[in-house]
Amino acid sequence: MSRWQQQGPLWSFAPPTAEPFAGGALVPPIGVVEFIGGTVLAASPQLSYRRLLEALALRGLLVHAWSYVPGFDHQAQATEAWRCFRSVRSMATPGVAGSAPAPLPVLRLGHSLGCKLHLLAPDGGRGCRGLVAMSFNNFSADRSIPLLADLAPRLGLRTEFSPSPEETLRLVGLHYRQPRNLLIRFGTDALDQSRRLIGVLQQRPDDASTLLERPGDHLTPASAGLRQNLLGAWADDPARQRQIDRLADQLTGWWLGPPSQDSCS
Template sequence: MNCQEISGNWVYLPRKKIIGIIHFLGGAFVATVPQISYRDILEQITREGYAVIATPFVNTFNHFTIAREVLNGFETVVERLKRTNMLTQGYLPIYGLGHSMGCKLHLLIGSLYEVERAGNILISFNNFPASQAVPFLEQFNISPVFGVEFAPSPLETEKIIVDNYNTRRNLLIKFDQDNLDQTNMLNHLLQNRFPDLTTVRKLVGNHLTPLNQTIQWKTGEFYTPLDAIGQWFNQGMSQNVNQLKRELLTWLNPMSAF
């Protein structure tokens, strides 16, 4: 597989025939280095024949601006890949894939701009106001800022989705130990628009599960209790990530399950 930086985006191209394009947007504060934070998942999707364009962004309070900028970045890369014949000039389905704040950005893109998407995969969606984003910020040792609100605000975001969101097919993924997740609320909004095309999957894991990497635990010359604990811990984490990968790929291509 070929991974390279193009116009500030990280682009993964499969060695086999490309069957679709994925636009990936990560969560706040880890989205600046998606090629590192989400490497395992992005590489697995690429191996299945999808060209992945991961657009980094720096989080600010103006999510309108970020959505416009990441869309511009994505479209610039697609055009460049087509001009250089790295992508076919024919039709390829485009899917949005977002985690946490990346979900909100894909929802804004699908509501405010005329984009064609075969579907969106939204993992661990949350839409907290700035003053309540404390648990998420604390995980990254960042002090919350009070008295400032995101644009659009949570209520404004909900209204934008209800009135304008135009991506019909959606997969929503939530984790059983994720106290930051608001997927149920998002599902309610989307069910009102596309009741037969919105699917929810609940998996084992937490808000940071998509960031986990599959690590091969190597034992020393002698097998020790520490090796047993390490392998057990790694196996549990790997199972969660692998289950997430299977859900993504099955939804993208149902025939891959057979």
């Protein structure tokens, strides 16, 4: 079975069939997942999102997950993540002996704040075959960080994200150029703002964005991995694993579908 490998702030996971010790003929990855998680969870994506990311690897995708601590300058962090992903695109596949650099189609995948960071990438979404945005979250700093409104003036702290929520949506409408976007909203997710985002995306010419509603809550993409890592294998819930597997099937099925004429690999 493949193992997670760290390359600076990126954690990588290769499909088991692409590894020499997996047995049988080596099968190269069908593409690359560039994943950015949400607040708190994003510090250790190889743990908090392990189940979902490994499920995508089992479907033939090479996974790169960016580890970061969220700050107030979201544009700077979006640029940093984009540069990290770009830097490993020409490298050999982790865990694959003798693998040669080769261009692979890219799926950008974000959860919560990670969706916003992908949308703010300097290339405007051109360097991928599509974006899957799960539980898009674009709240203000005051709402995202409890007590900030009271404490910030006393401590002389910055009190809003950059760009702000409204400015983020304006920038997406003006500069985001990827037509293929799958927005996923989980039914009981009180933090989700996917409907506002898809309203902006669908105003663009030749947009092909869609909104998918699934059962679950804001932590559904991370819940199965979190339970096992925090409580051990005995606490594993087969129902949650099946939910993650269905989600992984939907993501890959959508991404492997016919690309929009304007999307890039």
